[in-house]
Amino acid sequence: MTATEAVRLTRYAHGGGCACKIPPGELDEMVRGLAGADPVHEPLGELLVGLDTGDDAAVVRIENGRALVMTTDFFTPVVDDAFDWGRIAAANALSDVYAMGGQPLVAVNLLGWPRDVLPFELAGEVLRGGLSVAHEAGCHVAGGHSIDDPEPKYGLAVTGIADPDTLMRNDTGRPGQPLTLTKPLGVGVLNSRHKATGEVFAEAIDSMTRLNRDAARAAVAAGIRCATDVTGFGLLGHLYKLAKASGVSAIVDSAAVPYLAPARAALRDGFVSGGTRRNLQWVSPHADLSAVTEDEALLLADAQTSGGLLLAGELPGHPVIGELVPRGEHVLVVR
Template sequence: MTATQAVRLTQYAHGGGCACKIPPGELEEMVRVLAGADPVHSPLCELLVGLDTGDDAAVVRIDNDRALVMTTDFFTPVVDNAYDWGRIAAANALSDVYAMGGQPVVAVNLLGWPREVLPFDLAGEVLRGGMSVAHEAGCHLAGGHSIDDPEPKYGLAVTGIADPGKLMRNDLGQAGQPLTLTKPLGIGVLNSRHKATGEVFPDAVDTMTRLNRDAARAAIDAGIRCATDVTGFGLLGHLYKLAKASGVSAIVNSAAVPYLEPARPALRDGYVSGGTRRNLQWISPHADLTSISEDEALLLADAQTSGGLLLAGELPGHPVIGELIPRGEHVLIVQP
């Protein structure tokens, strides 16, 4: 076994994947200073999606037919295999463009590397993984930026294009629309188990590396205009943001939510990240969770990495997990 093969990347980071996000409540407090800032009036483009609703990416209109979609995402290792980590991080970053109804066009690498601790051939495998997924997406990957960092970190800054008349946004949900989820949950607890034990879950890796491209295209063709992707704030957290931005409430039918098969055993054995517990703590004041167990609530708040799309609309081939309803006492209502 070579030195590269023996390295467990997840042991060089305090957390992993999107579970390393700054907790949503703290993030809201941090960016509050930006609220109400005077908008920039550019002669070149119009800002269509910015800070107001915490959407997945920024969007500016170039002309009547084209808008630019811009986003960035990076995180610490979520799996030990360097190539797979690169693929997962790239798919996760590209997902924000798909969640807005866009097509990724060009991306650049973002790499933090402990150069005196980990070999550079490992970093090369991370970059190779990222390139493989970018190429699968038909997205140019051209250059980037790297720094010497105590923890390994990797991701992409991505620019895409979209039709401004067909954007999917998190503030366009309407009461009466069904909620569709395009990937199963359970990624967070499985990644926590992998970090603790080294056990590999191929279905989890396959799920995280699967592009949201096809689901996004199908959603646009179906006329869906409200969406987000499910990542570090969990299903409940991202649905809360969508419902709040849209001025509606949401019902989740917990029995209809799909999970990867090993997820419940991982939860039973205690592999719950701190990010997941913080998600549940943040969402609880805004949700009626009295009809489900704490374990079920933790799974619904589980911090996902490179999760699926959450759509306000029905998409054939994917489960409907609830619906949007008029705004009530609670933003979220979870039923058994």
Template sequence: MTGVTAKPRLTQYARGGGCACKIPPGELESVVQGLAGPAHPDVVVGLGTGDDAAVVRIEAGVAVVVTADFFTPVVDDAYDFGRIAAANALSDVYAMGGRPVVAVNLVGWPRDVLPVELLAEVLRGGAEVARAAGCHVAGGHSIDDPEPKYGMAVTGVADPERLMRNDAAQAGMPLSLTKPLGVGVLNNRHKSTGEVFPQAVAAMTTLNAEASRAALAAGVRAATDVTGFGLLGHLFSMARASGVSAVVDAAAVPYLEGAREALRDGFVSGGTRRNLDWVRPHLSATVSEAELLLLADAQTSGGLLVVGEVPGAPVVGEVVAAREHVLTVR
């Protein structure tokens, strides 16, 4: 069921929306190349593989997991925007197999354009999701910004010997996906038309906590979350970091209701097209261009892409030995 939101519409105050606003992956890699610095034995996960968060060992059996994520509005409702942005920021900790402990808010707000009452709703939404995650919110930082932006810097804890990493995928293992795709095209339709898609909001505000715990219990060692670079982009990063290739069974990938219709009607973001362009040189596909665009759809607060099986999550492909094409879609 769809409806029309009341004004002001937050998405109209930003050029893009959500994780589709990320700097393109190829461009970002060229910027951060060479910044890693000398390796330190306590830095368990750093800049080298482009993983979801940094991990630093602080004592035997204990590591801190640190991440930050913020973006422009992906929905018009301020409270939902806060919930989505917080769930997305916390997701990076869950993707590493960690437990979020404390977060601080990151805010950009056009204070002369949008009422501060809306900002209060954004922060209320973020606080509610953090509370559900058992994560303290202890302050933050704000600036006067032409575009509204919100997110969190999150610190968590993990066992450094039981991390889920993007460079630990092994050939012969299945690939599981814990949330359906399609929020990118639905969010783009929402921004363009004002239609509200509760199924997309529900997916984006669902924490990856349970999926992370289930994956750890199953002995999973390799995972990533599917966000702005789409399933194909994040899978390519994981396969490349691990020195393997991957096969995607397109027919097995779940999608939110309305996603295919949004694609058919042309609601594809520039970020999604850039994602597909980035992986295309490393891709062999026997499916349509439309199917590839859905697989490259820029997600916001997406699910975990897990190397292994997770109860209740569909198997969408497999990891295979390295070959000419890093990704095969059939």
């Protein structure tokens, strides 16, 4: 065993992955007043998607019928293996471009590292993991920025390209559209168990490192124009944002939602992150959860890292978990 193999990276993080996001309610308050304040006009480019609906990435129309898609994402270690953490963080950052229907072109690294505490060999493994997933995506990685940080953090700033006429947005959902989920839930509770016990869940790592590229391409080709990805705010949180932005309500069929096999045991044994509990607290005033237990609601609010796409439309090969309906008393209804 080498010195780097003996390091448990998750012990150096106060939270893990997207579960350490600023809570959505606090984030809404922080950015209040910033939406709709962009003063820039042509010829620099028309802002097609900005802060107004809290979508996954910013989009600017450029020349020749194209649009630039820009995003950034980084977080603390979600697993102990440095290479896997790099892969997960890169897949998660790239996902925001896919969620908009775009193709990532170039990324730069964002690295915070406790240089007097953890060896640089580990940091190199993190960067190598990120590079491997970016290359799988066909995305260049060209440098980046690093700081001396008491807590390790890693991610990417990504620029992609898209057709402005086939963008997938979170504010274009319409009543009658089915809801499709492209990855199972449950990585949040499994990551919490991993942080506490050191148990490794291969199915969670496989899910988090799997690109949303193929699902996004298939969705765009199928004519789907409303989507988001499911990350730190959980399925309920991201669906609430989509339904609210689209002016509709959403019904979730809880029995149809897929989970990774060990997730329910992790929930039963109490491995629920604070981020997940905050997600549920945030959506509860806007949701009818009377048909499910608190445990089921917690799984639906489970803070995901590098989760799947949530699509307003049906995509063969992936489960339909609900539908959009006209706005009712509640924005979310779970059955």
